[in-house]
Amino acid sequence: MNFIAKTSAGLEQVLSEELLSYNYKDIKILRRAVSFSGNLTDLYNANYCLRTALRILMPIAEFKAQSDIELYNNIYNIGWEKYFDYKKTIYIDASSYSNIFRHTGYVAQKTKDAIVDYFRNKFTIRPNVEKFNPDIVINLHIFENNVIVSLDSSGKPLNQRGYREHTGDAPLNEVIAAGLILISKWNKKSFFIDPMCGSGTIPIEAAYIATNTPSGYNRKSYSFMHWNSFNSKEWDFVKERANSEIIKSEAEIVCADINSSVIDIAFKNAKNAGFTDFIDFKIDDFFNSNSGKDSGTIIFNPPYGERLKIEDIYDFNKSIGNKLKNSYSGFKAGIILMKNDDAKSIGLKSSKKINIFNGPIECLYLEYELYQGSHKKINNVQ
Ligand SMILES: C[S@@+](CC[C@H](N)C(=O)[O-])C[C@H]1O[C@@H](n2cnc3c(N)ncnc32)[C@H](O)[C@@H]1O
Structure with a gap:
């Protein structure tokens, strides 16, 4: 078939x-x-x-x-x-x-x-x-x-994993969040942070990936269950086989946001997914905090340009670039922006650029290798 x-x-x-x-x-x-x-x-x-x-x-x-x-x-x-x-x-x-x-x-x-x-x-x-x-x-x-x-065969789209009851203002589709993490080739073990986590989609998908938890683990129904051909024994077999691959992960995953009310939302969603023990929740301003790590993966989607004035987007993205350079050397960084947001103002040379649609919104995913030592060079130049 x-x-x-x-x-x-x-x-x-x-x-x-x-x-x-x-x-x-x-x-x-x-x-x-x-x-x-x-x-x-x-x-x-x-x-x-x-x-x-x-x-x-x-x-x-x-x-x-x-x-x-x-x-x-x-x-x-x-x-x-x-x-x-x-x-x-x-x-x-x-x-x-x-x-x-x-x-x-x-x-x-x-x-x-x-x-x-x-x-x-x-x-x-x-x-x-x-x-x-x-x-x-x-x-x-x-x-x-x-x-x-x-x-x-799915019915409701598969991004509806069954954990996200609550969202912030501009939630990222779960399928895209998972896609970005897979595109980044995160090794599932090293430090992972989303510093603007909103409702927590990226860190929760990272926890699914790190633990090999099937994407449908918390979802109850699929359309194929209503087909004449539905074979519940085969379905149980598929779930048991995939569930037997679930592992405990040693990865440290951080879910941070400046807004305490969205951290509450992220926590509730992570609780629904069963990952509260595994994700560290922090109320933090990205620009005034540090991960305290020498290496890792940082993936996030900053506020969309629709909510900021054009001149503010330029400054905001420029500050993101500076912060990444100064505090995240040794990291791989992935950022998803609205296509018309001023990506150039980030001021870093991307190693990957992919056009992605978040629902009807045309976005751009940019990846940066923030090599260790680049911090020193930049400081010397300045
Ligand atoms: C587009 S939303 C992220 C959506 C999220 N990926 C989700 O799936 O729900 C952007 C988030 O950035 C947060 N934010 C804005 N400025 C911030 C800052 N300086 N530090 C940390 N978080 C910030 C906002 O509170 C908002 O939750």
């Missing part, structure tokens, strides 16, 4: 590396997605373990359609009772890049009509539509006249 793991733009490479680490076959990088092959057990594992996938789709039909009647007929003829029964609630998630099917809402409506009519004609009862918590999510992807129909 062929599957498609969807992700945020910019995380395709790191997702393909994750898939490779689980020995998945036929891995191919696509736009905001990576395809791979496997069986249903592999699908359960992908949902439970992948850190950088947003959802896993299982394509069930592909056809050409020139009109809404052709679309309707092809959807109608899929043989839906193979996949789920009429007692399940459904939702259609459609995207269309086509001159024939310009209105995504209309395409979703036609698809829903075809499925509902199919069940009603065959079983006299139809499934109901549920927008917020559907059992079955049907994904429709149209490119010109080519239509791919998939079952979304």
Whole structure:
């Protein structure tokens, strides 16, 4: 079976590396997605373990359609009772890049009509539509006249790990937080700090990674549990196998912020994830504190430029650069900024630059190797 793991733009490479680490076959990088092959057990594992996938789709039909009647007929003829029964609630998630099917809402409506009519004609009862918590999510992807129909095995996106009940003002998506840590190649053992942690997403994802805890460890449900094919024994097997890899970690992870109320939020989220013993929470101003370490990894997303005036962004980013130079030599630093924030004002030469979308916000991830000794050189120059 062929599957498609969807992700945020910019995380395709790191997702393909994750898939490779689980020995998945036929891995191919696509736009905001990576395809791979496997069986249903592999699908359960992908949902439970992948850190950088947003959802896993299982394509069930592909056809050409020139009109809404052709679309309707092809959807109608899929043989839906193979996949789920009429007692399940459904939702259609459609995207269309086509001159024939310009209105995504209309395409979703036609698809829903075809499925509902199919069940009603065959079983006299139809499934109901549920927008917020559907059992079955049907994904429709149209490119010109080519239509791919998939079952979304995840349902709610996989960044919803089950620990983040509370957020600060501008939370980072959990999948992106995990992606940045994996991109940084943090060794899972050395000192790790997010000095502007907000609701704690980056340190909590670091704790998941350091302990090999599956990304779905605290999540209760997935859409595949509502499929006819659901095999609870295989699902238990997948969870037990992944859970047996959980380790105690020696890493020291610090979650700091200037704002005490967001530290409370971060603490509650870490508690939900089961990591309060393992993460050190601190109320600290980044510019007036020191890690006290010679080396480690520092990853953070400073306040977004939307909340600061342009001239303030310049100064803020410049101060971040200076602080990194002066207090974090020996560290690897990763910063995610809004694309239009003035990244140049950080004033350091980046070793990696990746465009990433945090939801609809276009961001830039910058990585810096702050070599030991650069501090001295800079001081000598100044
Ligand atoms: C964009 S938010 C971080 C969001 C976080 N990654 C999350 O997932 O919730 C930026 C954070 O930087 C914090 N901050 C701003 N200035 C700071 C400073 N000088 N020192 C420490 N934290 C600061 C803010 O309080 C805010 O929580």
